[in-house]
Amino acid sequence: MADRAFLSIGEVLNLLKEEFPDITISKIRFLESQGLLDPERTASGYRKFYDADVERLRWILRQQREHFLPLKVIKGKLGAEPGSEGAEEAVRVEGGASRSPVVAGAGLGRAPSGASMTGEELCRASGLQADELAQLERFGLVAAGRSVGGMPYYDEDALLVASLAAGCMKFGVEPRHLRMYRTAAEREAGFFEQLVLPMLKQRNPESRQQALETIEELSRLGEGLRRAMLRLALRGYLE
16 A cells, blocks of 8 residues: 555556456446445545455456456345355356356356446446447447347446457557457357256256356366467567
């Protein structure tokens, strides 16, 4: 911590950036707007993050990254301190509340999202421009989860993709270039589905839970392999 007892939102961002490269001030504000964070304010309205606030944020981000938990589930588990039995239970949500990383259409289903944003709110939270969001939608990278009165609403999966895409665009990457990630994810999802299909055919809660846990572990291992393969492919440029 700094000399004072608390950190500003910018200092929190710098503190967590190494562990969570995609974290942004907009995302921290969004988590607060969803009721997951409640930092104190100075007399002039600036946020004050104490040690407990930073650890709470760190725990939330880890649940999203490592266990693919929707915000609604994370929020329901925040009554337990990070690292406690209650918090650990968050990674074993029964009845399909824990969401597999398989993309929509892979046949494993999805739990309702805890977030709901308009396109304007999504752009503000992710740093995208409206035309960039439209391009991401055109290439199938972001999609609204539901529509109310003709107004599309987006969940935290859309926010995550939009935030990562916005980060890529800072390096000159265009939305059309990001289609390769969607294609790779769909192929991986199809492969995972073949592996767990025998479990799902048993049609009982234990087998379904085993299928979800298998997918989560395969996803974690696959992410590590992709990073390793990418380092090998780029070794000549990085050395």
